[in-house]
Amino acid sequence: MPPYPTLSGFVIPRHHTVISGQLDVCDKMQGTKNGELTAQQIENLPIDISSTKLLDWLIDRRHVNLKWQSAALIIREKINHAIQDMPEVEEIKKLLAGTYINYFHCLRIVELLKVSEESSKNIFGYYSSQRMKDWQEVVKLYEKDNIYLAEAAHMLIRNVGFEIPSLKKQIAKCQQLQAECSKKEKDYAESANSARDEYKQSCKQLGIKGEKIRSELLELVSELPQTYRSIEEQARKLSQVLEFYQAFVQFVNGSDEESMGDVCPMLQYLTQHGNTTVYQWRTGKVPDRVEEVKLSFLEDEEETKDDEIDFSGIDLDTGGIDFGDLGISVENEGAETIDFDIEVGDGTVTESGEGVARGNDALCLFEHIPTRNQFINEIIELQAFLGQRRTEMQGDSDVLTVNQFQTAPTIVQTKTLNDVTTMLSQVDDIYKRLTETRMQHLFLLIGSPKYVDRLTDSLKQKLSLEEKMLASREAVKQKRFDCLEDQTKLEPRVDALVGRTRELQKQIEGDISKRYKNRPVNLMGAINTI
Structure with missing residues (x-):
C-alpha cells in the first residue's frame, strides 16, 4: 500500500x-x-489548528522563531515612542485608544499616514515625515522573522485562555452578588418588619404609644389607682359567688357557720371593706394617718423635669446669695458656719401613737405583693370550683338531683347552669385583668425601680433592631447597585475584547492561508466558544 x-x-x-x-x-x-x-x-x-496550540504549531513548522519575545520587546518600545507624536486623525485615535497595538494595527496606521503625510513626500517617492519613518520601521521589524505572527498568536491565546474568561468570571460574580444582595434585602426587610411588629405588639400589650417609652411607662403607673378601683368594684360583685361557694363547702364538709370565714377571707374582706390599706387588713382598724409611699423612680422623673436652677437670687458682684424672707445671708467672708436651727437625727422618722400606717402597711391590698397574690389565689380557687360545678351540671344527670344533695341549702339547689356560667365569667374577667401582660409589667414596675430601666431598654432594643435591619438593607442595596455598575462596565469590555479577538482570528487564518497557497485555515477549539 x-x-x-x-x-x-x-x-x-x-x-x-x-x-x-x-x-x-x-x-x-x-x-x-x-x-x-x-x-x-x-x-x-482545510488546515485545522487548535487555537490553544497555535503558537506551538507555528514554531514547529518554523514559521516563527522560538525566541521571538526578545525582538517583540524592542518593537514595543519603538511603538511606545512612535505614538507620542501622532496626527489628529479620528480613526488613528480609535486604534490607539484602549487597544494593544499589533502588527495589523500598524499596517492600518501606515495606510492612514500615507494620506495625512502626503505633503512630506519627496520627488523620489519617499516620505520625509518622521512619523511615517517610525511606523514603517515598526512594520519592517514586525515582518522580520514573522515576529508579528508569533505575537498575534500569543495575543489570541492569551485572550481566549485568560482575558475573556477572567472578565466573564467577574461578570458572573457580579450577577451572583446581585442575587445574594437581593435575597438579603428581602430578608432584612422582613426582619425589620418583624421587629417593628414585635415592638408595636409589646407597646400595645403595655398600653403605650411607644413615642416616649419611659415617660409613658411612668404614666401607666399613675393610672394604677383608677385600675385598682375598677377591679375593686368587680370584686364587690362576687358576694353571691362567695355565698354560693361557702354554702356548698359548708354542706359538703358539714361545717358550721362559724367556720365560713375561713373560705376566701381576702375576697370576703374586699366585698365588705374594699381595697383598704394593709394596715387595716392586718389589724382590723382604720389608721389615723397614712404616710404616703413615693416611688423613687417617679421622684427621679419629676426631678428631671424640674432640674433647672433659678440663679436670680445670686448677686454676682458681691458673691452673696439672697434667701428672701428667711433673713439668711451667706457672705464670702466672716461666715464659717450657718445655724439653720435644724436637729439632725439618725435618718429615721419616728411617730408617737400606733394609728399610723407606714411602709408596707401604707400600701393598698393590690399594691402589696403578698396580699395581691392571696387575692389572685382565691380567684383561682373560685375558678376551679365554678369550672367543676359547670362540668358536673353539663352532664347527662345533674349530681344535684342525687339524694345526698336533696338536703343541701336552697342556694346550692337553685343555681342553674346559666347562673354558674355567669358567675364563672365574672371571676374569669377579674383574673384576666390581674394577670394580663400589661398588669404584670405594672406590678413589676412598682415593685422594682430598676425594672423601669430594664423594660425601657428592652423596648428600645427592639426598636433599634428595626433600625439596624433597615441600615443593613440599605448597605446591601448599595452593594447591589455597585455590582450592577461594575457589570455594566465589564460587559462592553468583554464585547470589545471578543470582537478584537474574532478579528485577530480572521487575520491570522488569512496570513497562514497565504503561506499554504490560500488553503482554508480554521482555528478550532476554545476560540469558537468565546
Missing part, C-alpha cells in the same frame, strides 16, 4: 493520523481512487 502525503510535505504511513493542526489524512482520502489525491484536492483540504 503506497504512503500518503501530509500537509507539511512529508510522507507518513496510511495507518497514522496527523495531529496538532494537521489533517487526518486517512479520513480525508476515503472515497478516493486507490488512495491517491489529486493536486486540486490537496489544495482544497
